[in-house]
Amino acid sequence: MKTSMLMIPPTKKELLQIFEGLTLVTLKPMIQFFAGKDVFKRISTKEKLVSFFADFLMSFNKERLDLFLAQQPLWLKEAIYRGTFEIFVNYAELEKKYGVHLTKEKSYSYFGEPDSLDVAKEPGLSLFVVLRSGFCWMHEIFRRIFFQYLDKPEGYVYTGEEKEPTTFWSNESFILENGSLLVRVCEEVYTENSDKTVVEWLKKGLKKETIRKMRSLSGQPEFPIGGTLGLDPIELFFRWYVPFRKELKFQENDMLAMVQQLFYLFFPVQGKQNLVSLKMGSFFEFLVLAEHLSLRRINDGDLPLSIPQCRFLFSEVFTECAQNGGWYSVERLYRSLFLQGYRFSFADPYIEQYALHKVAQGVVIEGDKIIESNYTGSICVWGPQAHRLLYLPLFKGYWYLLALLGLVEIVEEIPEPSLITGQTNTRKVCSVYDGLSMVRVTKLGQYCLGLLQSYQIPDRGSYEVLADKDLLLITFRGTSLERKLFLSQIAEPLGNERYRVTEASFVRGCKNFKDVEKRITTFKRLIDPEPSERWQRFFKGLRDRAALLSRSETAMVFDVSGQIETAYLLLQNKKLRHLCYLAEDNHIVVLFRNRQKFLQIAESEGFFTGLSE
Structure with a gap:
């Protein structure tokens, strides 16, 4: 996988550029922390101080850093360690744990005013910038310096789970055997609502009534837990399929080609981006995978128009999981990647801090710690809450997309509600994707990545269907899901293999003459291409009924x-x-x-x- 920025030690040129951009008021406590006060007696100009400081930091190695940290108080060593690997440090917790006071006394304050770290008293605090709710974050440049030499924390390396789950959800067989039904109903819904734009579909998704109808026509199974959180595979697939539908070129029943094309259209190989993905940029991530968030309009606060780097990063993670095989805990895998410096976000920190936000009273992190909303009643993404509000939902959302295509199998668990909303402080889940627990790449996923030379497509099964010539009865035997679903629409079951058709059952769910005509056409395609005279009379009667009241006058x-x-x-x-x-x-x-x-x-x-x- 591509090396994260955190793993790359800064060059002297980078250090000089960063330190030259700081004021002496900001720079001096940093130099004092590393080199002591005496350096200011020898060097007086900013230019020479910057050069000295850059050379000093470039001379660090593990031995020197260990010796340097051994001289620091315990609270500061812990702060540096946490800041290096986790960015954000709960300094309020350190104050309680070590009995120290790290902030300045306020002579006055206003609502929501953050604390100010007492840098004059503790120069080591100059490595950090204060946040609200008792947190601060470490400057990126110092994280990159410390990262090279500090011992890696628990969870830094993660190679998967040893114990396999007893049950899991897989769409591999369905998408290959009957995915054409899902694609067909998606096309029908899109065509029937041709006045809607792609952006409208991405924003609003499908109505529940439409989803129920599409399920009865496609047979797409629901997510076990995701459904209770408001996540439906039909709606998610539809919102993913619609932007790329014109670019997909495959035969109706060639679902293997559809899966491969849709995967690479959305997760293109870097340097081989397609026009649709380039046009869409990161708006799919914002409108679908992070739809629980809002975007505040600010100067220079636009979402990036290019394909977000987190999508390329996820593709690499997916490939590594496919190569290694086995089950992975999604949250443990995510934490391992975060500790290594990888970041799953489609926005830069500026957008996360000032534009992306969640309207809520608070969000629970680290057990019982609560990040409260600001005076506007919202919580920005940037901060320790970013994992719950954006990074994890986005990471899990990508896995759900792959699960739809049968590329991974998933395990879901009922998540702990971490979002505090309303005047009664009701707790809810942050995202509909929170229920994802474990994943495993399927043979189909490995084949799509080119890790397997061949893939055996499941047998579509056999069937026998016979429409009685004299009676409105149908006999069906076999495993054709499409015909089973159609018979459940138009007929009443008489035992395991026999179905009775009536005028009322055949038009069940129809709303107009066009629907009836479409159903008759489907009957000829799936049941009997040349219906008997009895069936022809039946169809004529249905057409006459449907047309009788089709014209009206005021x-x-x-x-x-x-x-x-x-x-x-x-x-x-x-x-x-x-x-x-x-x-x-x-x-x-x-x-x-x-x-x-x-x-x-x-x-x-x-x-x-x-x-x-």
């Missing part, structure tokens, strides 16, 4: 009860009687197309309505 209705004699005068009027009709319960009906002429003549004959005024 009309005006006048109640003439109690004025029958006068009403007959109107109906016998030669000028009016061809423009109106007598209906039941003493009503006179005038079609809307005759309205103007009827009103004009009626009023000229003394029958006033007041409608022409």
Whole structure:
């Protein structure tokens, strides 16, 4: 996997550029921490101090660093260790643990004002920048220096789980055998709603009623836990499929080609990006995988238009997991990658700090520690809460996408709710992807990556279907999911193999003549291409019923009860009687197309309505 930035020690040129950009007020405590106060007696200009400091840090090795850290207080050693590998340090916890006071006393304060680290008293604190809620973060340049020589923490290396789960969810067989049904219903929904744009589909997804209908037509199984959190495989697949549908070139039943194409369209090899992915940039990640977050408009606060690097990074992680095989805990794998300096985000820290946010009262991290919202009632992504709000949901969301294509098998668990919302402090999950627990790459996944030379596509099975020539009965034997689903739409079961069709059952779920005609066409494709005369009469009757009330006209209705004699005068009027009709319960009906002429003549004959005024 590509080396993370954290693993690359800074060059002297980098150090000089960074330190030259700092003021002396900021720079001096840093130099004092590493080299002591006496250096300022020998060197007075900023230029020489910067050069000295860069040379000093470049001379570090493990032996010198160990000796240097041995002279530091325990709280500072722990802060440096945590900051190096985890970025964010809970200094409030260190104060309690070691009985120290690390912040300045405030002469006055305002709501939400963060603490200020007492750098004058403890120069080592100059390596950190304070955050809210008792946290601070370490400057990236010092993380890169310390990273080379510090012992790696527990969880830094992770090679997978030894114990396999007893149950898991896999879409491998379904997508290859019956994925064409899912693609077909996605195309139908997209075509029926052609007025909607791709962006609208990505933003809003599908309605629950539409998802239920698509499931009855495709047979796509639900996620065991994800469904309870609001994550449905049909909706997720649809939102993923729609942006790339024009780029996918495959035969209807060649699902292996569809899987490979969709995977590489979204996770392109670096340097071989496709136009759709380039146009979409990171908006899929924001609108679908991080839809629980909001984006505040700020200067220079736009999402990157290029494909986010985290997508290329995930592709490398997926490849390594496929090469190694076995099951992986998603959170342990994520933590290992984070400790190594890899970051799963589609936005830079500036966007995370000032634009990306979650509207909530607080978010729970590290057991019972709560990061509270600011005065606007929202929580920015940047900080120790980033794992729960963005990094982990994004990482898990990518795995869910692969699970849809049958490239990985997954295990889900009911997640601990970590988001605090509302005035009653109700706890909810941060993201619909929080339930993912474990993953394993399938043979199909290994084949798509080129790690296997061949792949045996599952047998589609055999079936026998027979429509009775004289009765509206159908006999079905076999394993064709498409025909099973169709029969469940149009017929009532009579035992295990027999189905009875009625006028009511055949049109169940239809809304118009077009739906009925489409269902008849499907019957001929799946059940009997040349239906008998009895079935032809049945279909004609269905068409006649569907068309009977398909045309309607708007009309005006006048109640003439109690004025029958006068009403007959109107109906016998030669000028009016061809423009109106007598209906039941003493009503006179005038079609809307005759309205103007009827009103004009009626009023000229003394029958006033007041409608022409």
